[in-house]
Amino acid sequence: MSKPQLSVVKIGGNVIDNESALQAFLVDFAALEGFKILVHGGGKIATKIAESLDITAIFHEGRRITDRPMLDVAVMTYAGLINKDITAKLQALQNNAMGFTGADGNLILSEKRKNAAVDFGFVGDVVAVNADLIQVLLLQNVVPVFSAITHDGKGQLFNTNADTIASTIAVACSNYFNVNLLYCFEKKGVLMDSENEESVIKNLTFEAYRELCEQKVIHSGMLPKLENCFDALHKGVSQIGIGSPEMLKKDNSIFTLVTA
C-alpha cells in the first residue's frame, strides 16, 4: 500500500517579519492538500524585544550565543507570539493548526550542542522526533506548527536551528508518509549565478550537485543547506523543494527540486 503524502514546509524570518507576506504565505499553505506540517524560524521580532528589554545579544565570530535571558526571549517570541499568531491565523483559514515546541508531547528531544569550540549556550541539537504522536495528530486532521524550540527531557528548553527541525521531522515521518520537504527562503531557488535571481536550477540530483560543487557554482551558505538536503533524501524523504514562498502556489514551477 502506498504511503499518504505529507508536506513539511519551513519558513524563515523574511516571511515572518512581513505581515502581508506572512498572510499571503499562510493562504497558500492553508490551500495545500494532504497532510502538512509547518516549521517556522524566528525573525527580527526577538532581536527587537531583546533590545527593548535591554538584553544584549552576544556573538562569537558572527554566531549568536544563547544565554538565559536570550533563551527566554526566544521562547516568548518564537513559541509564544509568533507561533500562536500563525496558529490563530491558520485556524481562520480553516486549517486545524496546533502550535508546538519540541517539549510539547516530547515531540522533539534535543541535547545541548557538544564538541563545539565555543559554548553556544542554550542551543540544542535534535536527538529524536516523536513521529508516532505526530502521525496520530495528522490523522486527526491537526496541522502541526513548530517553532524552533526543543527540550532535553530534563526540564531545559533549547533554541534549535529551524532548518534542522524541518529536516529531522521530515526524515522521522518518512516511515509513515511520502514526505515532500519544502524550504522557503528569500530566493527563487538554488541559483547557477548568485548575481542573477532568474538563474534557478530547476532540478538538482546528487550527481549534478557534485559537479556544480567542483565547478564552484554552488558554494558558501548553500553548501551545508544542500548537504542536509541530500542527507534527508538518503534517510527516506521523497523530494525537497527550495524556493520562495511562492513555491506553494499550484501554478508555480520556478523553484529547485532536489532529488536523490
Add this chain to the structure above:
Amino acid sequence: MSKPQLSVVKIGGNVIDNESALQAFLVDFAALEGFKILVHGGGKIATKIAESLDITAIFHEGRRITDRPMLDVAVMTYAGLINKDITAKLQALQNNAMGFTGADGNLILSEKRKNAAVDFGFVGDVVAVNADLIQVLLLQNVVPVFSAITHDGKGQLFNTNADTIASTIAVACSNYFNVNLLYCFEKKGVLMDSENEESVIKNLTFEAYRELCEQKVIHSGMLPKLENCFDALHKGVSQIGIGSPEMLKKDNSIFTLVTA
C-alpha cells in the same frame, strides 16, 4: 460502563511566581493518577515584562484593560514563557505534557466580551471547548497544559479568565469522564472565618452554601467563584476541590470539597 476519572487542576499566579512552590506543585501534579489536565494563570511575570517594555497597564475601576501591546505580552508570557517552562518541567517528571492556547487545535473558542459597560479590549469569553480532540489527546496519555489565551476562530487571540477556562473544560469533558475539578489558590479552602486560615469548610453542598450566604459567612470574592462551581456541578462535573496546592498530596484532607 462507568466513565474514567479526569482531574482538571487550576493553579494561579501565587504558585507560578514562586519557583520552588511551582516545582513542588508539579511533583504532586505529576504523581496524580488517571487522566489529567492543568490550567495555569499568569502571575506577575507579565506585569514585569510589560513594565520593562514600557507598556503601561490600563485599568478601569480596578479591572485591567487588555490593549494590543498588553495582549502581546500576555501571549508571550502565558503561552510562551510560563506554558513552555511548565511543559518542559512536567516532561522531566515523566508526564507527557503538551502546552496549549485555545487557538491550538481550536480547543477553546471564545468571543470578545460583550455587553460590558466598558470595553475590556482583547478579552474573550469562552464559547466552545473541543472536548473530542482533548479526549483523543488524553487517550494518547498526553497531559494537556492550558494557558489562559483563547481565540475567536477569525485569527484573533484573546486573554481569558483562567478559572473559567478550567470550569468550561471540566464541563465539556464530563461527557466522557468523571471530572474532578481542583482550584488551587492561596488559602487552604473556603473559610468559615476569613481571619482564621484554619477554619476550612471541609464539605460544601449547595444547600449549605445558600445558608452560609444568608449568614454572610461567604461573601465578596468567594461568591462568584462558588457560583461558577455550582454551575459546573449542575452541568456535569462530579466534584470540585478548593484549596492550597497541597490539596494534590494524597495524605492531605484539608480543603473544601464542593458537591451538588
